[in-house]
Amino acid sequence: MAFTFTTEERQEIERILARYPEPMSATIPLLHLAQGRLGWVSPEVVDEVARVLELPRIHVADVVSFYTMFQRKPVGRHRISVCRTLSCHVLGGHEILEYLRTRLQLGEARSGTDPRGLFTLEEVECLAACGTGPVLLINGVYHEGLTVPGLKLLLDKLEGLDAPLIAPGSGGTDAAPGGPANG
Amino acid sequence: MAEFICFPALQSKTRAGLDAYLEDGGYQSLKTALDRLQPAEVAAEVKASGLRGRGGAGFPTGMKWGFLPKQTEKPVYLVCNADEGEPGTFKDRDLLRYAPHQLIEGMLLTCFAIGARIGYIYIRGEFLEEAAAVNRALDEARGAGLLGRDILGRGLDVDLHVHMGAGAYICGEETALLNSLEGRRGLPRTKPPFPAVVGLYGCPTIINNVETLAAVPPIVGHGADWYRALGTEKSPGTKLFSVSGHVERPGVYEVRLGTPFLQLLEEDCGGMKGGRRLKVLIPGGSSVPMLTAAEAATLKLDYESCLEHGTMLGSGAVIVLDETVSVPEVVRNLAHFYAHESCGQCTPCREGTHWMHTILERVLAGRGKSGDLDLLLDICQHVSFRTICALGDAATGPVKSGISKFRNEFEALVHA
Ligand SMILES: Cc1cc2nc3c(=O)[nH]c(=O)nc-3n(C[C@H](O)[C@H](O)[C@H](O)COP(=O)(O)O)c2cc1C
Ligand code: SF4
Ligand code: FES
Numbered sequence: 293m294a295f296t297f298t299t300e301e302r303q304e305i306e307r308i309l310a311r312y313p314e315p316m317s318a319t320i321p322l323l324h325l326a327q328g329r330l331g332w333v334s335p336e337v338v339d340e341v342a343r344v345l346e347l348p349r350i351h352v353a354d355v356v357s358f359y360t361m362f363q364r365k366p367v368g369r370h371r372i373s374v375c376r377t378l379s380c381h382v383l384g385g386h387e388i389l390e391y392l393r394t395r396l397q398l399g400e401a402r403s404g405t406d407p408r409g410l411f412t413l414e415e416v417e418c419l420a421a422c423g424t425g426p427v428l429l430i431n432g433v434y435h436e437g438l439t440v441p442g443l444k445l446l447l448d449k450l451e452g453l454d455a456p457l458i459a460p461g462s463g464g465t466d467a468a469p470g471g472p473a474n475g
Numbered sequence: 476m477a478e479f480i481c482f483p484a485l486q487s488k489t490r491a492g493l494d495a496y497l498e499d500g501g502y503q504s505l506k507t508a509l510d511r512l513q514p515a516e517v518a519a520e521v522k523a524s525g526l527r528g529r530g531g532a533g534f535p536t537g538m539k540w541g542f543l544p545k546q547t548e549k550p551v552y553l554v555c556n557a558d559e560g561e562p563g564t565f566k567d568r569d570l571l572r573y574a575p576h577q578l579i580e581g582m583l584l585t586c587f588a589i590g591a592r593i594g595y596i597y598i599r600g601e602f603l604e605e606a607a608a609v610n611r612a613l614d615e616a617r618g619a620g621l622l623g624r625d626i627l628g629r630g631l632d633v634d635l636h637v638h639m640g641a642g643a644y645i646c647g648e649e650t651a652l653l654n655s656l657e658g659r660r661g662l663p664r665t666k667p668p669f670p671a672v673v674g675l676y677g678c679p680t681i682i683n684n685v686e687t688l689a690a691v692p693p694i695v696g697h698g699a700d701w702y703r704a705l706g707t708e709k710s711p712g713t714k715l716f717s718v719s720g721h722v723e724r725p726g727v728y729e730v731r732l733g734t735p736f737l738q739l740l741e742e743d744c745g746g747m748k749g750g751r752r753l754k755v756l757i758p759g760g761s762s763v764p765m766l767t768a769a770e771a772a773t774l775k776l777d778y779e780s781c782l783e784h785g786t787m788l789g790s791g792a793v794i795v796l797d798e799t800v801s802v803p804e805v806v807r808n809l810a811h812f813y814a815h816e817s818c819g820q821c822t823p824c825r826e827g828t829h830w831m832h833t834i835l836e837r838v839l840a841g842r843g844k845s846g847d848l849d850l851l852l853d854i855c856q857h858v859s860f861r862t863i864c865a866l867g868d869a870a871t872g873p874v875k876s877g878i879s880k881f882r883n884e885f886e887a888l889v890h891a
Contacts, residue, residue, distance in 0.1 A: 311636040314676060316658035320641050324600070351659075358660040361600045361642035377562045378761060378808045379719035379794055417644060417812050418562040418761075419601055422719035422792070423726050432603055 295336035297344065301325055305344065315345050319355050323362055332363035360416065368405040368412040370450055373429040377418035380425035384439070388426050389415065391440045395447065410451060477728035477743045480705060481693040481713050484574035485727055491608055493615040496576040502621060504696035505580050508587060509629040512695075517588040521691060523699035525711035530556050530647075530684030531760065531790045532865075533778055540589055540681055542671035549678040553586050553594035554656065557685045558640055558647040560599060562761035562812060563792030566715040566727045567685040571598065571605035574689060575612035579635060581688035583626065584695055586633045589681055593634050597652050600641040609637055644816040648864045649682040651818065662818050663864035684790075686715055706732035710777035714788075720795040721748040732777040739776060740795065747797055755796040755881075759789025761809050762869030764876035765802075786876075802881040803888055806873050807835040813870035824867035827858035831874055843889040848878055 297305060308321045322344065326337040333356050342349040356362045363371075374389050392398075392413050396406035405412040421427045424436035428443075435446070479486040483499060490496070508517050522537025543551060555578065559567040570578060582594050598606045613635060616622040624632050638656055640646050646655045650664035653675050674680020690712065694702045703711040710732035716739060719725050723745030730739055736758065740746060747753055756771035757763060764786040766774065774784050781788045796805065814832040819825040831854055834847050855871035862868070878885055 311638075314657065317638075317656060319658035320639065320655070324639060324641065354660055355658070359600070359641035359643050376808075377812055378805060379563055381808055382720060382796060382800055382805075416642070417815060418560060418564075420559040420565045420568050420599065422563050422565050422794075423717060425719065429601065432601070434601075434604070 293334075293336060295326065295330065295334060295340050297326070297340060301329075316347060316351075318345060319347070319352060320359070323352075323356060327362060332366050368409045370410060371412045371414070371429075371431055373414050373416045373419075375417070375419045375421075375425065375427045376415045377422075379418075379422035380427055383425040385426035387440055388428065388438055388443060391443065395444075411447070477730055477739075478713075479729045480731075481690055481702075482570065482574060482577070482715065482729050484577065485569050485715070485729065488569070488573050491573050491575055491612065493576060493612065493619060500696075501576055501692075502580055504692040505583050505587075505621075506627060508584055508695055509627060509631060514588050514590060517584055517695060520695055520699050521588065524694045524702040525699075525706075526687065526690055526694060526702070527710075527778070528684055529686035529690070529714060529791065531561060531762075533788060536683065536687055539671065539683075540585075542669060543589055543679050543681065544672060547679055550593065551589055551591045552675045552678055552680040553582060553589065553591040554649075554652065554675060554680055554682045555582060555594065555596040555685055555688055556647065556649065556652060556682055557596055557598040557602070557605075558652060559602075559685070560644040560647045561790045561792055562809070563717060563719055563757065563794045564760055564790045565717045565719070566791065568602065568605055569727045570685050570689050570715075571602065572608050575609045576616065577689045577692055578609070578685055579612055579616050579622070581691035582635055583621070583631070583633055584691045585681070585683070585688055587631055591681070592632050593636070595656060595675075596635060596637050597646070597656055598637055598639055599646075600639050602639075606637050606639060613637070643818075644812075645818045645864075645866060648866065651864070652682065653680065660818075662820050663866075665863055707777050707779075709779050710788075714776070714791050716776065716791045716793050718744050718793045718795065720793075721751065721797040721799075722746070722795050723748055730776055733780075734776050736771055736774040736776055736793075739793070744795075747795070751797040751799065753795065754798045754800060755802060755805065757792070757794040757796075757873075759787045760792035761794070761812065762865075762872050763787040763789045764872050765805075765880065766876075767880055802877050802884050803835065803839055806877040807832070807839055809873040810835050810870070813866065817866060817870070821862040821867060823858045824862045824870070827854050827867065828870045830854055831870065835874075838885065838888050841888065845889060847889055848882070848885050852878060 308318050309315055322341045323333055327333050338352045342352045396411055396413055398404050403414045419427050421436055426438050427436050484490055518540050526536045527533045528536055557567055586594055620627055643661045645651045646661035648663045651661040655661040670680045670682055706712045713729050713731050716728050716730050728743045753768040756766045766786055770784055774780055778788050810832040814828040817824050817828045834851055837843055838847055851874055855875050858867045859871050
């Protein structure tokens with residue numbers, strides 16, 4: 293399916309381009325903008341970003357493949373990114389991961405999407421919130437100091453919600469009742 | 476006790492707005508500098524303060540600024556490194572959330588000192604809330620005539636922009652960050668040339684950590700002597716420490732450099748979690764060699780004491796681990812991190828981090844071979860200082876220190 297930026301997005305792109313002497317610098321910002329609406333970076337997004345910035349397609353594709361926040365496949369309705377690094381790990385991060393793998397019926401896989409397409413689990417490295425571990429992101433929003441029962445409640449609520457993906461770059465608010473446990 | 480001398484906003488954790496910052500004397504240092512000081516005098520004050528880079532390497536800030544070419548036709552750029560990714564580090568996040576105006580004032584003073592008209596704040600992609608806080612502060616500053624053209628009517632022109640990363644620890648390395656900011660993959664560049672000479676878009680560029688830049692307003696406001704007196708002779712000033720792991724009260728603490736580690740642990744962090752015993756201390760982020768409890772007992776939180784103890788202050792990420800941890804498990808966790816984050820352009824780092832992780836996996840799975848520990852140490856030898864950036868060497872820190880200080884725990888696994 294073709295992807296084109298909307299009129300509003302085109303205006304945002306003008307504002308982005310004005311920040312840099314070289315348009316290439318807008319590569320990552322434009323990819324964030326597109327992923328924010330679509331939920332992932334499709335091949336058509338790569339085409340469109342390359343066209344708008346007048347860059348070789350391979351340049352944009354290369355950039356997409358380098359950065360872990362860009363999803364190259366469609367994800368479930370809610371994207372869960374769990375920190376697996378040391379400080380979180382020793383405070384129970386591995387139990388959070390085990391719980392999620394079981395709940396999402398991922399079998400042997402360490403990450404992936406549950407059969408209903410509701411949740412996509414990924415492991416990520418340190419999220420720079422180590423003092424309040426274990427930490428995970430749901431649709432880009434930090435949830436800190438999590439326990440397995442707390443997470444269970446959160447996901448139960450999310451399952452009953454028709455919440456949209458939160459746009460990366462939007463700084464959007466949490467779709468989940470209960471809210472992020474920041475601080 | 477931690478005092479929050481240079482970073483008072485981290486105490487209240489609520490006063491991020493412009494009004495609150497102005498009430499607390501914010502932007503006074505900038506006004507003083509623009510009214511009374513030449514750019515070179517601001518730079519001289521920072522140099523005299525002995526401030527060292529708080530991003531990890533601890534390079535003297537004033538000296539770094541001095542590497543800019545004296546004469547140049549090209550624009551000079553300032554880049555703030557807010558890619559905070561070193562495992563255990565979360566202090567810059569608090570500065571972005573609670574003290575964005577102090578960072579902006581620090582960047583304006585720095586732009587004035589180095590002659591830059593554009594600054595970028597490179598924020599890790601996951602920090603949406605933090606970026607929103609900085610963008611709000613930038614809008615407020617612009618509205619109050621503190622940003623843009625003719626700042627405060629005193630003829631200074633500076634624009635600052637937020638640039639979001641997209642998930643890659645290596646972009647915290649300064650030249651990888653520059654490539655990322657230019658819209659490329661975040662691959663570190665070979666040095667020299669250093670960014671101060673050939674940096675962003677090929678132009679002279681100063682890259683400093685969030686905490687480094689946020690320390691500039693108090694230094695310019697109170698003077699270099701005041702700042703020096705807060706720390707020790709060789710480690711002047713204060714530093715933020717991010718404490719995580721098995722302590723009662725983890726968090727970000729501002730500490731006078733030279734403070735004993737045990738004081739931070741007992742007085743600020745409320746001691747070990749559940750009263751259990753300290754086993755391992757990683758004092759400066761996951762890249763630095765770990766210390767035993769006995770070594771930690773005599774450690775002071777400053778650059779020299781860390782060096783004397785065979786480790787580094789790094790980014791000030793204090794990871795405290797108690798007797799319940801298995802050191803091989805800790806080392807494997809960190810080896811995974813480096814294997815995952817290596818950008819892959821140097822063979823020793825790409826292969827070395829991969830093999831260290833693979834061998835540790837097999838050791839922990841009980842399939843280790845008798846030569847595995849020496850093999851791991853041998854790999855470290857082949858990675859250290861043979862690569863473009865410091866990630867390769869960093870990856871060897873936990874492996875070498877873990878095996879040499881807790882060898883029996885590894886041997887028990889190999890021979891089991
Ligand atoms: C692999 C690697 C990761 C790094 N990550 C960061 C980081 O997240 N934040 C940071 O400020 N510096 C980081 N650094 C250090 C930067 O390269 C650079 O020294 C620093 O931003 C300079 O600022 P300072 O002098 O104010 O510390 C990293 C270095 C390496 C080698
Ligand atoms: S040392 Fe590792 S991370 Fe650094 S440039 Fe080489 S391969 Fe990349
Ligand atoms: S280790 Fe999980 S946020 Fe840093």
